[in-house]
Amino acid sequence: MAKFPGIKGLFFDENLLIKQGSRGVTGISIPDCGLSGPVLKKKENAYINKKYIRNIRPKLPEVSEPAVVRHFTRLSSWNMCIDSTFYPLGSCTMKYNPKINEKIASLDNIKNLHPLTPVQAIQPILKIIHDFNEILCELTGLAEFSFAPQAGAAGEFAGLKIIKKYFDLKGESRKIILVPDSSHGTNPASSVLAGFTPVEIKTGTGGILSAGEVEKAISEDVAGIMITNPNTFGVFEKDIRNIAEIMHKNGSFVYMDGANFNAFVGNVRVSDMGIDLIQLNLHKTFSTPHGGGGPGSGALGVIETLKEYLPVPYVGLSGKGGHNSGKNKGNNEKNSNRRLYELTEDKKYSIGRLAPFLCNFAVVARAYAYLLSLGKDNIGSVSELAVLNANYVKKKLREILSGSDPFEEGLCMHECVFNDKAIEENGLSTVEFAKLLIDYGFHPPTVYFPKNIHGAIMIEPTETESVSTLDDFINAVKEIRFKAKKSKAERSPQKTKVGRVNEVLANKHPIFKY
Numbered sequence: 001m002a003k004f005p006g007i008k009g010l011f012f013d014e015n016l017l018i019k020q021g022s023r024g025v026t027g028i029s030i031p032d033c034g035l036s037g038p039v040l041k042k043k044e045n046a047y048i049n050k051k052y053i054r055n056i057r058p059k060l061p062e063v064s065e066p067a068v069v070r071h072f073t074r075l076s077s078w079n080m081c082i083d084s085t086f087y088p089l090g091s092c093t094m095k096y097n098p099k100i101n102e103k104i105a106s107l108d109n110i111k112n113l114h115p116l117t118p119v120q121a122i123q124p125i126l127k128i129i130h131d132f133n134e135i136l137c138e139l140t141g142l143a144e145f146s147f148a149p150q151a152g153a154a155g156e157f158a159g160l161k162i163i164k165k166y167f168d169l170k171g172e173s174r175k176i177i178l179v180p181d182s183s184h185g186t187n188p189a190s191s192v193l194a195g196f197t198p199v200e201i202k203t204g205t206g207g208i209l210s211a212g213e214v215e216k217a218i219s220e221d222v223a224g225i226m227i228t229n230p231n232t233f234g235v236f237e238k239d240i241r242n243i244a245e246i247m248h249k250n251g252s253f254v255y256m257d258g259a260n261f262n263a264f265v266g267n268v269r270v271s272d273m274g275i276d277l278i279q280l281n282l283h284k285t286f287s288t289p290h291g292g293g294g295p296g297s298g299a300l301g302v303i304e305t306l307k308e309y310l311p312v313p314y315v316g317l318s319g320k321g322g323h324n325s326g327k328n329k330g331n332n333e334k335n336s337n338r339r340l341y342e343l344t345e346d347k348k349y350s351i352g353r354l355a356p357f358l359c360n361f362a363v364v365a366r367a368y369a370y371l372l373s374l375g376k377d378n379i380g381s382v383s384e385l386a387v388l389n390a391n392y393v394k395k396k397l398r399e400i401l402s403g404s405d406p407f408e409e410g411l412c413m414h415e416c417v418f419n420d421k422a423i424e425e426n427g428l429s430t431v432e433f434a435k436l437l438i439d440y441g442f443h444p445p446t447v448y449f450p451k452n453i454h455g456a457i458m459i460e461p462t463e464t465e466s467v468s469t470l471d472d473f474i475n476a477v478k479e480i481r482f483k484a485k486k487s488k489a490e491r492s493p494q495k496t497k498v499g500r501v502n503e504v505l506a507n508k509h510p511i512f513k514y
């Protein structure tokens with residue numbers, strides 16, 4: 001038996017689909033409809049402006065069904081993916097996605113959902129969103145969630161827009177959002193997009209932001225702080241409550257980037273930390289395949305004070321105080337058991353629409369399925385296992401990569417980070433280490449992030465991996481650390497279909513046409 005998954009198997013050469021076809025080939029056959037050509041009375045240009053009428057055939061692939069199936073199946077085998085390998089990217093939560101979630105998301109009534117279907121016909125869909133909101137409120141202690149933001153960063157943007165509007169309506173022009181140097185890159189970016197100026201504050205030893213540093217940076221111009229907890233070093237911000245107190249005393253808000261929610265979900269409520277707003281990356285914490293920037297949902301939760309600022313529309317329940325649209329049907333019925341879920345827009349200070357329709361529902365449905373399949377009693381084990389797995393990797397790798405753990409004392413949360421000191425001793429750079437891992441059959445961890453850790457290697461195992469997978473990965477790191485030759489590392493990966501690529505070239509000279 002091979003020690004590591006490695007990469008072997010069949011790799012085929014593959015032409016572009018457009019080059020595989022030939023004129024007139026189709027993938028389907030439809031019975032003859034009995035009509036002979038167009039039955040227009042006049043020429044087309046009598047109906048349509050001439051400039052819109054095509055006079056050359058569109059350049060579309062004309063291929064058979066087997067050609068298409070083989071093409072995409074072959075292409076998929078060139079890629080490392082979560083269904084074939086351990087995918088320890090840090091700061092991303094690339095967890096294995098149970099297939100039951102996919103099954104739910106591909107049910108006909110979900111897959112074929114038309115965004116303009118009248119609410120009476122999509123009551124179960126609206127119920128899912130309504131109930132999911134309640135679950136998230138319970139897990140966080142916040143007052144209400146909006147599912148409109150379609151990515152984590154979109155949730156951040158929406159949250160900051162809310163803060164902006166809150167102060168605008170109060171007639172205060174606070175400009176600053178404090179952002180610790182441990183924050184995710186999207187945090188300062190969202191601040192700028194929402195019209196604020198991000199001001200960086202330094203984390204101290206151990207990668208933790210101290211209340212003292214926040215105190216130094218506080219002023220009347222500060223609208224809020226954006227804090228990721230656990231932060232991007234995988235360390236819990238122990239001073240969070242003191243920090244929140246300083247902010248609240250100053251009339252400012254505490255925004256938490258909740259992309260790392262899987263580190264404490266079910267065990268701690270963010271409301272107890274003093275958080276006012278949070279986005280939960282449903283596509284990370286609650287599974288959903290999201291490699292390559294695929295569809296997401298950055299559900300945004302807020303405290304009571306900010307409920308009226310959330311994006312519209314939202315799902316309300318007719319005849320229920322607070323969620324009432326005022327357009328109740330059957331209002332005079334005494335028996336109000338038959339309440340309708342509604343799409344309502346009656347939020348007094350809403351920042352407006354963020355999504356063309358309600359939300360990225362297929363992602364919400366997957367996340368909801370993940371939560372329900374675990375159940376209320378087990379949801380806490382997600383964070384317990386995620387933290388346990390990360391600390392297992394941290395402890396084992398600390399022995400192998402000696403002197404490379406910048407946060408040696410103490411435990412990590414859901415992810416751990418190493419610098420390149422140990423691998424440099426056998427002449428390897430972080431990128432070479434990462435590329436070598438591919439030949440052992442593992443997707444590389446996140447590298448060179450966080451920026452302030454030299455040659456950073458950041459690993460998030462997640463709760464879905466078994467100890468034997470983690471051991472295989474740890475053994476691969478061990479072999480690389482003690483046996484890898486520079487000459488081989490420079491040329492790795494060598495077992496893949498496509499070897500080492502020039503990563504700069506594609507950025508500098510993008511080619512969008514074949």
Ligand SMILES: *Cc1c(COP(=O)(O)O)cnc(C)c1O
Pocket residue numbers: 091092151152153154184186228232257259260281296298
């Ligand atoms: C992934 C991530 C984000 C951004 O989320 P997207 O869904 O990719 O927009 C923000 N903050 C942290 C800490 C993250 O890990």
